[in-house]
Amino acid sequence: MKKASQIIKEQILPYLSPSVRTILNMVSPDLLNQVEEIRLRSVQGLMIILPGLGGAFLDQRGCISSQHKAYLVVSKEIEDTLELLSGYSIYACEEELRQGYLTIPGGHRVGLAGRAVIENGAVKILNCISSMNIRVSRQVLGAGEKVVPFLIDRRKGRIYHTIVISPPQAGKTTLLRDLARSISQGEGVFNQGLKVSIIDERSEIAGCYQGVPQLDTGCRTDVLDACPKAEGIMMALRALSPQVIITDEIGREEDIQAIEEAVNSGVSVITSAHGCSLDDIFHRPILNKLIQKNYFERLVILSSRDGPGTIETIVEGEKGLPLYSSRGGE
Amino acid sequence: MILKIIGAAFIISAAYLYGVQLSSRYRNRVNNLESLLVSLEMVHAEINHGLTPLPQAFARAGKNISNPMGNIFLDAAKEMESCRGLSAQKCWVEAVQKYKNELDLTERQLNEINRLSVIWGKGDKAGQLKQIALIQDFIRHALEKARLELDRNDKLWRYLGLLGGVTLSLMLL
Numbered sequence: 001m002k003k004a005s006q007i008i009k010e011q012i013l014p015y016l017s018p019s020v021r022t023i024l025n026m027v028s029p030d031l032l033n034q035v036e037e038i039r040l041r042s043v044q045g046l047m048i049i050l051p052g053l054g055g056a057f058l059d060q061r062g063c064i065s066s067q068h069k070a071y072l073v074v075s076k077e078i079e080d081t082l083e084l085l086s087g088y089s090i091y092a093c094e095e096e097l098r099q100g101y102l103t104i105p106g107g108h109r110v111g112l113a114g115r116a117v118i119e120n121g122a123v124k125i126l127n128c129i130s131s132m133n134i135r136v137s138r139q140v141l142g143a144g145e146k147v148v149p150f151l152i153d154r155r156k157g158r159i160y161h162t163i164v165i166s167p168p169q170a171g172k173t174t175l176l177r178d179l180a181r182s183i184s185q186g187e188g189v190f191n192q193g194l195k196v197s198i199i200d201e202r203s204e205i206a207g208c209y210q211g212v213p214q215l216d217t218g219c220r221t222d223v224l225d226a227c228p229k230a231e232g233i234m235m236a237l238r239a240l241s242p243q244v245i246i247t248d249e250i251g252r253e254e255d256i257q258a259i260e261e262a263v264n265s266g267v268s269v270i271t272s273a274h275g276c277s278l279d280d281i282f283h284r285p286i287l288n289k290l291i292q293k294n295y296f297e298r299l300v301i302l303s304s305r306d307g308p309g310t311i312e313t314i315v316e317g318e319k320g321l322p323l324y325s326s327r328g329g330e
Numbered sequence: 331m332i333l334k335i336i337g338a339a340f341i342i343s344a345a346y347l348y349g350v351q352l353s354s355r356y357r358n359r360v361n362n363l364e365s366l367l368v369s370l371e372m373v374h375a376e377i378n379h380g381l382t383p384l385p386q387a388f389a390r391a392g393k394n395i396s397n398p399m400g401n402i403f404l405d406a407a408k409e410m411e412s413c414r415g416l417s418a419q420k421c422w423v424e425a426v427q428k429y430k431n432e433l434d435l436t437e438r439q440l441n442e443i444n445r446l447s448v449i450w451g452k453g454d455k456a457g458q459l460k461q462i463a464l465i466q467d468f469i470r471h472a473l474e475k476a477r478l479e480l481d482r483n484d485k486l487w488r489y490l491g492l493l494g495g496v497t498l499s500l501m502l503l
């Protein structure tokens with residue numbers, strides 16, 4: 001498996017302005033291996049985000065420095081980087097720019113900030129980009145190993161409807177991706193894998209670039225990339241005959257309706273929502289409705305307590321019985 | 331006498347070929363501008379209908395045009411995909427610079443082709459298409475002018491070459 005430093009050098013640096021690229025090329029491999037994000041802000045120091053440490057500035061020689069000695073990123077460098085990130089084709093990324101992100105080969109996501117151009121009350125496009133956040137995509141194979149056994153209904157030969165609840169940056173998407181891979185490959189599931197459809201509204205789960213998944217999501221997985229969740233679920237039900245639908249961060253009324261439709265069609269649904277505990281979900285009226293109706297048979301709660309992806313508890317949906325707890329095991 | 335006749339034939343052929351060469355500049359200019367117009371039309375269509383990324387749109391347009399104009403598109407596409415980190419503007423200008431001696435264009439026409447570099451890859455779809463359409467308008471006008479010049483000068487230079495050769499031969503004989 002490739003090291004993060006190698007991935008960054010091969011997949012991310014070619015998309016950066018040559019001057020910024022040169023500095024990052026000088027960063028020591030050990031440090032580069034830990035980089036979670038690279039942040040470029042106009043007229044601010046070049047910054048990398050490291051686990052535990054937060055943001056660290058880089059100087060002209062690629063060494064960690066104080067803020068006033070940091071390499072100052074200028075607007076032209078951000079402009080050039082955007083040109084490279086968009087493959088010299090801003091016009092081909094209008095939809096992504098409207099949503100404030102771009103995805104590059106390797107599944108790395110680049111969050112953008114700038115001036116929003118409003119048309120008919122909605123954001124038409126982001127203009128005058130002033131900062132970007134390049135998130136290094138890391139696939140954690142086996143992230144779902146502990147969870148999968150709790151999601152299998154061996155009696156009926158299906159996967160339980162599941163919701164993964166987690167605060168941001170706690171490994172929710174990584175877990176969903178690995179669940180998709182395991183279920184699709186049939187790892188620890190049944191004799192063979194199941195057909196999985198991923199509705200990847202923000203290209204986070206499969207990290208698609210030009211429609212092609214850049215991360216391993218399994219051999220029986222179809223990905224509807226950049227497709228709104230509600231519409232995507234209906235499209236998958238109509239056209240892809242999935243056995244499992246996986247989608248990220250539900251929360252809108254139409255998402256819930258689509259999930260109800262999928263559940264009633266006999267398709268297993270695995271989804272996620274922001275929250276630190278079950279209580280957080282109960283306080284969100286739309287999600288609470290789904291829980292109250294007992295649509296979800298398994299609730300997986302994650303945290304970053306022992307690093308991203310720490311499984312706090314797995315709860316049986318209908319009776320609320322804990323099936324697994326990080327403190328007490330099974 | 332035979333030597334004189336052979337010499338005269340040489341002079342006439344050389345002068346005629348020189349005339350042909352001069353007239354071919356006008357023909358090449360028309361060909362170059364026609365090719366550019368077709369290439370721009372292809373890039374316009376690729377962007378308009380398929381939102382094709384610029385390097386691919388350039389490569390497709392370049393493959394369909396055989397003269398140096400096609401090479402400019404192919405070279406610019408290759409440079410963009412080389413990951414050297416050059417801007418689209420630089421990729422285009424470098425490609426034009428490389429092939430400009432093979433193009434029979436006027437300085438003004440070359441400047442206009444270089445001006446294309448500013449628009450590539452910038453702005454949204456509507457803006458990009460509008461800019462291409464504006465340049466296409468200019469190229470159309472330049473093409474009309476080049477065709478008129480071709481009509482006027484093509485035969486003129488050939489006959490001038492031939493007659494000049496005959497006159498010189500007669501004078502020497």
